[in-house]
Amino acid sequence: MPIFMDRHDIPEEITAAHVAQMHREDLKIEHLYGCKGMTYWCDEKRRTAFCLIAAPNRKAIQDMHNHAHGDVPHRIIEVESAIVESFLGRIEDPEKSKKTELNIINDPAFRILMVINVDRKFFKGLVRDQLLKESRESIATIQFLVQRFLGRVVRQGTYKFLVSFNSVTAAVHCAQALHAKIRPKNGLSPSIGLYAGVPVTDKDGIFEDTIKKAEHFSDMGSEKILLSSEVKELYESENQNIILDSEFMKALSSREEGFVIALMDCMGKNWQDPYYGSKDLSKDLGYSKSQLYRKMLSIIGKSPNNFIKEYRLNKAKQLLHKDTKTISQIAYSTGFNSPAYFSKCFMDTFGILPSDYMRLYVA
Template sequence: MILMVIELSDFLSRVESVQYTIFTQKFHSSVHKTLKKNNGILKKTDNNNYWVSFNSVNDAIQCALEVRHKFKYVTPKHKSFSRRLQMALTVSNKAETSSFTTAARLCEMTKDQVVIVEAVRDLYESKNLHAEIDKTLIRVLNPKEEEFLIKLSAYLSNHWANPDVTVRTLGNAFGLSYSQLHTVLIKLVGKTPNKVIKDYKLHKALELLYLRDGSISKIADKIGFSSPSYFSHCFLKKYGVRPSKYLQQHAV
């Protein structure tokens, strides 16, 4: 069985205008139609994620390509819209939830819009002897790349609140020099080591703000930023809105 995770990867959920609402409606309608067409079995969904299983690898690959193709036609064209579509496909093992979690972590970390593990590619090409995966549309992760991304996601998930997490400690965790770490992160994640750490912390800060889990200064301290003002500067640079403004937009 092939498992696919579809993720609208930008957590930023500002007060939505009509255009954003229309996007959401169009996107979900498009995904549901595409899943039905390609015999996808919906296991779990919310406003930003889909967990789907397929009995046929051909159906899974075709579905991923169709969702990818249709996404650009339902996406608002204005510059302030920043949601990105990410998809990852893996082969199910006995622990299906664990396999879905693996795919979700690949979605979270990779820079490529659609990624599959080698086992999915091999299964697809064994079913289609005269066809190959189009690598301009789908990134095939080798086992070492897959393992690295999963471990990276787990490491950041476990250490994001640690103010002592640095590029050096991250490199040490993987046994890599700075240059080696920089090379592999640019290749797989599309970011420098420092930006990987900072962006992950800001993502967690966004979740904490959204959940009203403490004041801005307490959240800045919790994610390991040296000062609330520096945190506010970084948050504004990444999300286009200051933390204080974001809280106003989501006042309860």
Template structure:
């Protein structure tokens, strides 16, 4: 049976409200063929997220409507394995704040998470450049260091493979410490493995339907375009650390903090690119139609935030998407080129080889 997460945003609920609502759901869940697994409640932001085994979104909605009438703002289907990887559990936590009438558990466990992304050259490219043995040594060293530091700093490895590792943290300071420690331990290997580190934070569901999709899109993007070995920290994370009076680590020479204005600009840029990268006819003028910005202003902002022109950002984003397609699908080079927004396989091949230092057909094989 599918698993759904429903979200209640800014409805003025308290931890006790959510606990009692969850108990009401449990009493009648069988009437709707549902099984209420657990919930998360974020007192600071006033948001709640419920996890339910159900035959459909409609069943979840009707369950809430008939039990307590606290209707969800949105319901999305999720993978329970992904939920556990990113949020750490799919059942109620073992430790609760207190009990109501000795039977209703009350806890304040936010679903807000800080995400750390580590991106390195994938195995195919490392083998191509260094040979099987040396590539294996670098990859083993990276995996050993990254996994150890993630666990040491109370993080959870949520995704790993194909050159990308994502870890989740409940603390911004621990995520930043983890990133600095990983970079320090691997300082001799940074150039060879081309380590990129990005840190951002967010709710499990925001504007886009995938779990932590907005947060993941943002750090994937900044990890693609950062040319140095800096640790890139979003303004959202910087703000969390400043609020907790733990911002001294951000003064490290290896850390680059994104300003609030740059983060907002990048979010809008990412949204437009994500929605249009497969369209070979999409151009900068199409984007400017959605922004209150002149061409010269936009060009300057794009250079300031990414280090590249818009056309280059779009092209390199398409190349990274093409790289992932070659890893995961059975498409040939021409099919991958067209599916990635290129209207010429030969031009795609030229750009791919220049950017990744390997011919796409060689990479595919």
């Protein structure tokens, strides 16, 4: 049977005890609609509640809630239990709450998500054995530190990780430890983004909004750990207003966050177009060329032209890993007009030719 997560936006007067009562009323009549309530989360601070329910379809959930207490969910999405557990840490009621008659679970589903990209900036003189050794060491370091700071790996690739944390302090301290441990080793460069949010929004996927924004932060390739203004405020509130170290971390303002998200969305749509340049980017973002130059230099430390070129080259690296296209095909598909120019840019940026880079990664 499919599993769904729904979202209820709860009024000010509703408490965790009220939500627990509504959950109990659901359980009394769930069999009438072919449903099975698995657990729920309640966040009194953010005025949200989320139910995890096995059900034949969305309508059955709506009808069950309506019959039980009249509080119909504002949104319902289909989810996978294993993914829910990796994000939220459980898919059933906590043992402690099971022993109470009302089963009050004042546990928010709000999570801090971290996206980690581990890559090299320069590959000159690197051999395959060294690369494999670095990869194993990086993965082991990330896994160890995530576990140490009570995070949960949701998704793992060779060089990219998505991690969920209950605690903003743990997430920030884990990011700092990763930055310190991985960065000095053999020219490796972790790019880390932190964003916070809830599992169900207007999107179809669980934590879809939050994942996208954390990925945008990580994909900027910043020398510093990038985090949202909300993560910064929550961290400083939890730690008696201790100020984050600006040498290694950059908290973006709400306006800067909006700019970064718009920038990455524009690039996501246009990076394969060889005629798309800084002039087009400034027009799409609503800035003059000089305004865009100053803003990008201030936020990410790169000019628009350099950013566009590096964005395309990083996309090319991903395609080279797959070994499904020729270098010429990759050059044209990543917005370069000439394979020769592509190879030159790749060499200038990474210190290695695309053909040699491919040999490092493809057995």
